[in-house]
Amino acid sequence: xxxxxxxxxxxxxxxxxxxxxxxxxxxxxxxxxxxxxxxxxxxxxxxxxxxxxxxxxxxxxxxxxxxxxxxxxxxxxxxxxxxxxxxxxxxxxxxxxxxxxxxxxxxxxxxxxxxxxxxxxxxxxxxxxxxxxxxxxxxxxxxxxxxxxxxxxxxxxxxxxxxxxxxxxxxxxxx
Numbered sequence: 001x002x003x004x005x006x007x008x009x010x011x012x013x014x015x016x017x018x019x020x021x022x023x024x025x026x027x028x029x030x031x032x033x034x035x036x037x038x039x040x041x042x043x044x045x046x047x048x049x050x051x052x053x054x055x056x057x058x059x060x061x062x063x064x065x066x067x068x069x070x071x072x073x074x075x076x077x078x079x080x081x082x083x084x085x086x087x088x089x090x091x092x093x094x095x096x097x098x099x100x101x102x103x104x105x106x107x108x109x110x111x112x113x114x115x116x117x118x119x120x121x122x123x124x125x126x127x128x129x130x131x132x133x134x135x136x137x138x139x140x141x142x143x144x145x146x147x148x149x150x151x152x153x154x155x156x157x158x159x160x161x162x163x164x165x166x167x168x169x170x171x172x173x174x175x
Contacts, residue, residue: 038172040049042153043143049161065096067158068130069165073143073150082150085117085136095129097122105135108167116166123157134161135166139169 030075034047039060041093052064061070076084084103100124107116119134135155157165 034059034168039071040172041145041171042073043139043172044071044153045168045170045172046155046165048165067122069155069157069161070148072154072156073139073145073155074136074152075148077149078151079151081115081136081138081152085119088136088154089119092134094126095132096120096134097125099124103166105166107135107137107169109170110137118163118166122149131158131160133162135162135169142170 003111018088033050035050035052036045036047036089038045042060046067048062048070049064049067052062052068055061055063055068059071060072061068061130063069074084074088079087085102088100089096101120101122103118103120105116105118110116116137119136120128121133125131133156135156135157137153139151141152142151143153144150155166155170155173
């Protein structure tokens, strides 16, 4: 082989090896994309990790190896968002431990005056609650679910994902 042909051959081999290496590494890294979930009942849409799957044992709950989310609503008629958050945070079952924090939270897509509340569990939260935290939002207008009206939406999720999922919550349509 001539020297220039030999160099081109080795350059070709190196390029092919580099492409194979990069492709192989890319296949090892699992893409962590997001899926969109829409609830007609709760009139919201949100994004969550694509690898999570529906848990048939619970209504409106998805989960994976690293976390979960679940939706619900609270009547809260005549109550402020702070009163609703306080009632949920200090529920008799202590879902957030004995001393949870309630933090005012601004979420993208909400008007400046529409604040959310984040409930952060205390260190003594029991293991069965799976590091559950919550975000409470006031619906723009009360939502009818079954025969009842609900003024507040609640997103339960593990503490690691609650704020990221909460930032994607959007109310859909006219309640």
